[in-house]
Amino acid sequence: MAKYVVLLGSPGAGKGTQADILTKETGLAHISTGDLFREHIAQKTELGILAQSLMDKGEFVPDDLTIAMVKERISRADCEQGVILDGFPRNPVQADATKLMLNAMGSSVSVVPYIIVPEDVLIQRLSGRWTCRNSGHVYHTMFSPPEKEGICDLCGAELYQRVDDTVETVKKRLRIYMERTSPLIDYYRKQGKLVEIEGDQPIDSVTKDLLATLKK
Numbered sequence: 429m430a431k432y433v434v435l436l437g438s439p440g441a442g443k444g445t446q447a448d449i450l451t452k453e454t455g456l457a458h459i460s461t462g463d464l465f466r467e468h469i470a471q472k473t474e475l476g477i478l479a480q481s482l483m484d485k486g487e488f489v490p491d492d493l494t495i496a497m498v499k500e501r502i503s504r505a506d507c508e509q510g511v512i513l514d515g516f517p518r519n520p521v522q523a524d525a526t527k528l529m530l531n532a533m534g535s536s537v538s539v540v541p542y543i544i545v546p547e548d549v550l551i552q553r554l555s556g557r558w559t560c561r562n563s564g565h566v567y568h569t570m571f572s573p574p575e576k577e578g579i580c581d582l583c584g585a586e587l588y589q590r591v592d593d594t595v596e597t598v599k600k601r602l603r604i605y606m607e608r609t610s611p612l613i614d615y616y617r618k619q620g621k622l623v624e625i626e627g628d629q630p631i632d633s634v635t636k637d638l639l640a641t642l643k644k
C-alpha cells in the first residue's frame with residue numbers, strides 16, 4: 429500500500445534535507461511545495477510571478493493555487509509508492525484538502541513526523557543556508573558545507589542565499605508558522621499520526637530516527 433508521509437516542522441527544521449535522504453532510502457517521491465514554487469519562478473510561469481512577490485516577503489501563496497499544484501504533482505507516476513510531503517499542508521485548510529485528495533485515491537496520511545528544533549538553532553540554520561540553483565540541494569556554511577565554496581557537490585552549479593532567508597524575513601516566517609502551521613500538530617496528534625522527532629541532532633541521527641518511524 430502506498431505510504432503518505434507529512435513532514436512537519438518549522439522553517440529550518442531540516443525537512444528538505446531529510447526528505448532528500450529519505451527519498452533515496454525508501455523510494456517514496458519528495459514533494460516540496462517551496463521547491464515547486466521556486467521551479468515556477470525560474471521558469472517565469474504565471475504562478476511563479478505571483479508566488480515570487482509573496483515568497484520574498486515570507487507570506488503564503490494562496491491555498492487554491494497551492495492545493496491545485498500538489499494535486500497535479502501527486503497524480504504523477506513516480507508517486508505510486510507514496511510520497512513525502514515537505515512544506516505542505518501548511519494550514520488547516522490545506523490539511524483538509526490533503527485528506528480529501530488522498531481519500532479520493534483510496535488512501536490517507538500514514539504518519540506525521542514532527543521535527544522539533546529550538547528557535548535560536550532555526551535562525552542559525554536559515555541564516556547559513558545556501559541552496560543550489562539547479563538541483564535545489566541545500567548546504568550550510570558551518571553544518572554541511574559544500575566541498576568547494578559556492579558550488580554544488582552534486583551538479584557543479586552555483587549556490588545562492590534565498591531572499592527569504594534574511595534574519596528579518598526568517599523571523600516573520602517563524603511567526604507565521606506559529607500562527608498558521610502549528611495548529612496541525614494537534615490536528616494530527618488527535619488522529620494518532622504524530623510522532624515527535626528530536627531535530628537538534630546531527631543530520632544522520634535525525635535520519636535514523638525518521639527511518640525507524642517510517643518502518644513502523
Ligand code: ADP
Binds near residue numbers: 439446
Ligand atoms: P527546512 O526544509 O525544514 O526549511 P532545510 O533542510 O533546508 O530545512 O535545512 C535548513 C538549514 O539547516 C540548511 O542549511 C541545512 O543544511 C541545515 N541543516 C539541516 N538539518 C541539519 C542538522 N540536523 N544539523 C545541522 N544543520 C542542519
Ligand code: ADP
Binds near residue numbers: 443462494518592
Ligand atoms: P522553508 O523550508 O524554509 O519553510 P519552503 O521552501 O517550504 O521554506 O517555502 C518557502 C515559501 O514558499 C514559503 O515561505 C511560502 O511563501 C511558500 N510556500 C511553500 N509551501 C507553501 C504552502 N504549502 N502554502 C503556501 N505557501 C507556501
